[in-house]
Amino acid sequence: MHLEATNRTPEVSISDSVLEMKGECYPEDITVFAEPILESLAEKLEACDSYSVSLELRYFNSSSAKFFFDFFEVLEETAAKGKSISIEWRYRSSDNSMKEAGEDFEEDMEDADYQLVEI
């Protein structure tokens, strides 16, 4: 699955072992954006033994925050079942908002390997 970036949504690519997302996220309708991604991710997680996620966001709005919360919950639940899940939250060194957001999502991660990466 590959989605090109738009001015309101990030570039997303989902393969059997890696999900990457890069850009800004404040879609017109968060459900329309989120559902196919969460569905595809669930399929890949079901089929894999290990999975990597890399997120590099510059901005997301409050409606998208709920999507990311659900997204990380799915990853953590999968890790809790014994699969190897690694997550990279990449943020620019000057970007305090995205650093804080990354730290907030990190709080709920126990079994998934979650790394904050300053770029």
Added chain:
Amino acid sequence: MDSHDFHKLLLSRGTFFCYSGLLSEEVLSAISGIVREQVSDIEHDSDLTTRVFGVFIEQAQNIIRYSEERLAEGGIGTVAIGHSKEGFVVEAINPMNADKMLSLKGNLEELQKMESKDLRKAYKQRLRDGPPEGSKGAGLGFIEIARKSSKFEFDFVESPELLFVLKAWIVP
């Protein structure tokens, strides 16, 4: 007021962007790129410009939600961004239903009293709990505005329909 007075008024108060009318997600798509560019032209600190943009998006989406509720009554809104040597100000004005006023007032007064670490906690808690009853968004928008801005003020004005006015300052 003459047209040129209106123009001069906007200039004199440092308002470099102003949209007034029916606001929809389609309209927001059309203007958000321009707003992003304008803010970045004025200020090069990307952390600051993202905060200004973030507050603008939340304010605009608040108006959209209120407009949807009131479409039959022709709900419209105004959203504007200004700049002075102190920093940026994002203003939104929209008609609202009077029955929501007290709960909104209470909610915003509570947010005004909170420090940034408490706002951060409140945001996380709201994410966990999901939207409050009767909220069209995730209920996070005002917490986000309070977090990203340096301070905010609000008012309810009867003129004669009830207008909700929200003004947020974003300074370095």
